[in-house]
Amino acid sequence: MKNLHVISQAMRHWAFVLSSTMLLLPSGRAQLAPASSPRTAAASSQSDKSSIATSSNGDEVVVLSPFEVNASNDRGYKAANTLSGSRINTKLEDIAASLSVVTKQQLLDTAATDINDVFLYEANTEGIYQWTSFTIDRGNVSDDIQSDPSGATRMRGLSSPSFSTGLYRTSLPIDTYNIDAIEISRGPNSSLFGLGSAGGGINVIVAKANVTASKFSFSSRTDDRGSFRSNFDANQVLLKDKLGIRVLGLYDDKRFELKPAQDLTRRLQAAVTVRPFQNTTIRGSFESYRNFAQRPNSTTPR
Numbered sequence: 001m002k003n004l005h006v007i008s009q010a011m012r013h014w015a016f017v018l019s020s021t022m023l024l025l026p027s028g029r030a031q032l033a034p035a036s037s038p039r040t041a042a043a044s045s046q047s048d049k050s051s052i053a054t055s056s057n058g059d060e061v062v063v064l065s066p067f068e069v070n071a072s073n074d075r076g077y078k079a080a081n082t083l084s085g086s087r088i089n090t091k092l093e094d095i096a097a098s099l100s101v102v103t104k105q106q107l108l109d110t111a112a113t114d115i116n117d118v119f120l121y122e123a124n125t126e127g128i129y130q131w132t133s134f135t136i137d138r139g140n141v142s143d144d145i146q147s148d149p150s151g152a153t154r155m156r157g158l159s160s161p162s163f164s165t166g167l168y169r170t171s172l173p174i175d176t177y178n179i180d181a182i183e184i185s186r187g188p189n190s191s192l193f194g195l196g197s198a199g200g201g202i203n204v205i206v207a208k209a210n211v212t213a214s215k216f217s218f219s220s221r222t223d224d225r226g227s228f229r230s231n232f233d234a235n236q237v238l239l240k241d242k243l244g245i246r247v248l249g250l251y252d253d254k255r256f257e258l259k260p261a262q263d264l265t266r267r268l269q270a271a272v273t274v275r276p277f278q279n280t281t282i283r284g285s286f287e288s289y290r291n292f293a294q295r296p297n298s299t300t301p302r
Contacts, residue, residue, distance in 0.1 A: 079103050079181060098124070098186040107176045111221075113229070113252070115150050115174045115182075115202065124186055127153045133160075134299050145298040150174060155186055155199035162197045165204045172289050174204060177231040177250040178269045181205040208283060209246040209273035210235050226255040246271045258296035266290045 079101035102118055112118050116127035133144035133152035144152040150173040155161050161184075163170055174182070183203040214237045220230035228251075235246040247270050254263040271285040 100184045100186075102182040102184065104180050107179065107182070112176055114176070115153060117176075118174075118182060118184075119153060122184055124157075125153070125155050125184065126157070128298070132298055141299060143297050143299045146295045149295070155184075159197050159199040161200045161202045163202050163204070165206055167203055170204075172287070173291075174202070175250060175252070175265070175267060177233075177267065178207045178248045178287070179204055180207050206269075206285065207233070207246065207248060207271065208285075209244040209271040211237055211239075211241050211244040211273050211275055213237065223255075225257060228253045242275050244273045246273075256296045261294055261296040263293045263295055264291065 100122060102112075102122070106112075106121075107118070110117065110121055112120075116129060119125040119127035120129055128145050128149055131154070133154070135142040135144060150163075151160050153160050163172075163174065165172075181204075183205065184200065185203070186200040214235055216232070216234045218230070218232045220228070222228050231248070231250040231252075233246070233248045235244065237244045248268070250265065250267040252263075252265040252267075254265075255261070256263075267287065267289050269285060269287040271283070274282040276282070
């Protein structure tokens with residue numbers, strides 16, 4: 001009965017958030033993008049080779065910004081480009097460094113929700129499921145996992161990585177509800193830009209508002225310990241190819257075998273994309289983060 005009460009409470013919370021969001025969005029009908037013709041496909045292929053290429057009908061081809069990675073180019077678990085290697089949009093095959101990119105599809109297939117889930121499947125990384133992080137200060141043992149699970153990690157067996165969003169340092173824990181890809185840079189290369197630690201660096205590619213297609217998705221999960229997690233993703237095109245907004249929300253109530261213990265997180269992100277001119281794109285985003293935690297200890301009581 002207690003679990004049902006938690007689930008019903010969360011559903012009422014999201015019902016209010018979703019209803020408020022839909023009232024702010026204009027009504028519209030979903031449209032299917034027309035299939036590209038062979039001539040258009042050929043023009044697209046040529047545009048990859050030259051930034052000044054033009055399509056068959058003489059229209060100028062839109063060139064992506066060198067300071068932005070577009071996750072739509074990823075295919076399954078294979079990512080084509082990254083920002084972490086050279087601080088600009090660079091092909092992975094051209095980077096001589098230990099760097100991995102975890103795509104959105106891989107995050108979904110592994111049911112990853114935080115950085116510790118991601119580190120389970122990556123090389124030379126360790127999270128709370130592989131080792132126990134603790135600190136000893138003058139005989140006092142500090143439980144790092146209990147105080148900060150996302151920071152109780154290490155890379156290359158050295159230290160916890162530094163975290164950034166779009167190559168800007170961030171202190172918010174990583175959660176996959178608003179992530180398109182995660183870039184993992186190991187070793188000295190991660191410190192080239194003054195952001196990386198001795199172990200390495202983590203750079204997050206967050207979800208952006210789309211100006212070409214509207215979409216909505218919702219997911220939820222639970223477990224045998226009474227945990228409940230739900231999140232939604234709503235993208236609405238206001239002006240075709242000109243203006244789009246995107247709202248993402250998360251309600252995550254983690255429960256543990258040791259009672260009483262809880263880790264409750266509420267997050268909400270709003271993003272907007274404005275394209276006033278063909279070669280000008282303006283993006284903005286805001287994220288709210290609230291957390292209440294009474295986590296169980298991971299070290300032996302003393």
